[in-house]
Amino acid sequence: MSKMFRIIIIQRLQIQQTNILEGMALNFSRLTDTIHSIRNDISALIPQNDLDRDWQLAIRRLEICSLVFYISLLVATMLLFFFHDWYCYIGYNPCGQQNLNCPWLASDPSSTSCLN
Numbered sequence: 001m002s003k004m005f006r007i008i009i010i011q012r013l014q015i016q017q018t019n020i021l022e023g024m025a026l027n028f029s030r031l032t033d034t035i036h037s038i039r040n041d042i043s044a045l046i047p048q049n050d051l052d053r054d055w056q057l058a059i060r061r062l063e064i065c066s067l068v069f070y071i072s073l074l075v076a077t078m079l080l081f082f083f084h085d086w087y088c089y090i091g092y093n094p095c096g097q098q099n100l101n102c103p104w105l106a107s108d109p110s111s112t113s114c115l116n
């Protein structure tokens with residue numbers, strides 16, 4: 001083979017290599033664009049505002065609030081039942097009749113502070 005023939009073959013191979021690289025880059029950019037397009041289409045299919053999930057969350061929170069209120073009401077009732085001294089102070093009148101259920105609360109109807 002002549003030297004000139006070798007140079008022509010090398011130049012053609014270099015041109016083919018650059019064409020192959022350019023084609024690969026072009027195919028890669030097309031593939032990237034296709035992937036972005038598919039990703040956008042799939043994200044458009046996914047519901048963005050899932051109202052059912054939001055309502056379920058709101059209902060769950062209201063159930064928890066209701067349960068906390070109910071349990072606190074039961075605890076308050078139990079405390080008032082077991083520690084019933086509070087009952088003696090409701091409607092207590094130091095000038096009235098002695099409450100026999102609460103002997104520690106003194107009542108003196110003859111006191112000067114009591115009105116006749």
